[in-house]
Amino acid sequence: AGGLTKLDRAVDLIVEMKNLSEVAVGLAYAALLFREKNVAAEVGVLEDRMDGMRYELEKWVLLSAKETEDPQRLLGLLHLATASENICDAAKEMAVIIEEDVQLHPVLAAALxxxxxxxxxxxxxxxxxxxxxxxxxxxxxxxxxxxxxxxxxxxxxxxxxxxxxxxxxxxxxxxxxxxxxxxxxxxxxxxxxxxxxxxxx
Amino acid sequence: AGGLTKLDRAVDLIVEMKNLSEVAVGLAYAALLFREKNVAAEVGVLEDRMDGMRYELEKWVLLSAKETEDPQRLLGLLHLATASENICDAAKEMAVIIEEDVQLHPVLAAALxxxxxxxxxxxxxxxxxxxxxxxxxxxxxxxxxxxxxxxxxxxxxxxxxxxxxxxxxxxxxxxxxxxxxxxxxxxxxxxxxxxxxxxxx
Missing domain, CATH: 3.30.70.1450 (Regulator of K+ conductance, C-terminal domain)
Known part of the structure; x- marks a missing residue:
C-alpha cells in the first residue's frame, strides 16, 4: 500500500520540528511581553514534544542510513534536528521566567x-x-x-x-x-x- | 549632554542580539539549502560577535542593577541575551556542516x-x-x-x-x-x- 519510506518519516519530523521551534520562540517572546503564563506553559509543552520528536527523528535517520548509499549525507538531518531542539530550549529558557512570577522591567517591552x-x-x-x-x-x-x-x-x-x-x-x-x-x-x-x-x- | 543611560545601552544590545539571532538562523538554512560556504562563514562571524555582545550586555545590566530599584526585574534582559546567543549557536551548528564539505542528501532541501x-x-x-x-x-x-x-x-x-x-x-x-x-x-x-x-x- 505504498506507505511512507523511512526517509519520508524523517522529513515529516524535521518539517514539524523546524516549525515548532519557530513557534516556540515567538510564543516565548509573546509570553514575556504580555506576561501570559499559559503561553509560557505552552512553550514548555512544545519543548517536551521536541525532545520526543528528536529521538524519533534520529531513529528514522539511522534506519534510513542502513539503506542509503553514502549515509553521511544524512548528517544534515541530524544537525537540523539538533538546531530545532536547541532553539526550542532557548525559547523555554525565556518563557520560564514568566512561569516563575518574576516582575519584569518595562525596558524589556521597550527592547522587544x-x-x-x-x-x-x-x-x-x-x-x-x-x-x-x-x-x-x-x-x-x-x-x-x-x-x-x-x-x-x-x-x-x-x-x-x-x-x-x-x-x-x-x-x-x-x-x-x-x-x-x-x-x-x-x-x-x-x-x-x-x-x-x-x-x- | 544627555547621553545614553546604562539601561539604554543594554536595550540597544538586546535589540541587536535578537535581530542577529534571527538573521543567523535564516542564513544557516540558506547556507544549507544552497550550499553557500560564504554564507555559512558569515553565520560563524555572527556567532563570534554575539559572544562579545553578550558579555557587553551583562556588563551594562549589572551596572544598571546597581541603580535600579528591585534589580531582579532586569532578569528578563539576561534571559533574552542567553536565548539570542543560544539560538545563534544553534545556527552555527547547522552552518558548520557546509563549511566542512559534507555532501547533503536532497531530502534536506525537500524538508526545508x-x-x-x-x-x-x-x-x-x-x-x-x-x-x-x-x-x-x-x-x-x-x-x-x-x-x-x-x-x-x-x-x-x-x-x-x-x-x-x-x-x-x-x-x-x-x-x-x-x-x-x-x-x-x-x-x-x-x-x-x-x-x-x-x-x-
Missing part, C-alpha cells in the same frame, strides 16, 4: 518593540473585518508577513491556528511579523475597517 | 521547502521591477513578509541590506518568509513584471 521582528496582540472587535473571517482569507501571512502564533477565545488558548480557523468577536490574537515603525503593515492590516484594535509592543 | 517559513533565492533580471529599486520601496517585508537576509553582488556578499539598498541587475537575494505552497506572495512578488527569476526551495 524595537527589533526587526515584533510580536503583536490584537483583539477582534465587533464590525472588524477580522470578525467571521478565516485566517486564510485574511491572508495575514502573505499580505503582511504576520504569523498568527495563538488565539485566545475566552479562557481557552488555541495554538498555531490553521488557515480555516474563523475569528470571532473578542478573540485575542498573538502574531509575529516585521516591524515597520508602527506605520507599516501591522496597523494597516489589523486596523482595516478602522476597528481591529491593535496593541503593538 | 515544506516548512511554514521558507528560504528563497532570487536573481534580479534586466527589466525586473526589482532592478534599480530599493528594498524599502519594494516593501518586501510589509507586502509579503519576506525578509532579505543577504544579497550577492558579483563575488561580494552584503548581509542584512538596509531599506535604502538599491538592487542592480544580476544581484542574487536570499530571503526568508512564509511558505504559500508556491502560489502565494513569493512568486507574485518576485515575479512581478514577469521577469524576477525565482527559485523557491
Amino acid at each position: 518593540s524595537q527589533t526587526d521582528e515584533v510580536i503583536i496582540r490584537a483583539t477582534v472587535r465587533p464590525g472588524s473585518e477580522m470578525m467571521g473571517n478565516t485566517l486564510g482569507r485574511l491572508s495575514l501571512e502573505t499580505e503582511a508577513g504576520m504569523y498568527v502564533l495563538a488565539v485566545r477565545r475566552g479562557e481557552r488558548w488555541i495554538y498555531r491556528p490553521k488557515a480555516d480557523f474563523m475569528l470571532l468577536e473578542n478573540d485575542v490574537l498573538l502574531a509575529s511579523g516585521p516591524e515597520e515603525g508602527g506605520s507599516g503593515a501591522v496597523p494597516t492590516l489589523w486596523g482595516r475597517g478602522g476597528s481591529g484594535q491593535l496593541e503593538v509592543q | 521547502s515544506q516548512t511554514d517559513e521558507v528560504i528563497i533565492r532570487a536573481t534580479v533580471r534586466p527589466g525586473s521591477e526589482m532592478m534599480g529599486n530599493t528594498l524599502g520601496r519594494l516593501s518586501l517585508e510589509t507586502e509579503a513578509g519576506m525578509y532579505v537576509l543577504a544579497v550577492r553582488r558579483g563575488e561580494r556578499w552584503i548581509y542584512r541590506p538596509k531599506a535604502d539598498f538599491m538592487l542592480l541587475e544580476n544581484d542574487v537575494l536570499l530571503a526568508s518568509g512564509p511558505e504559500e505552497g508556491g502560489s502565494g506572495a513569493v512568486p507574485t512578488l518576485w515575479g512581478r513584471g514577469g521577469s524576477g527569476q525565482l527559485e523557491v526551495q
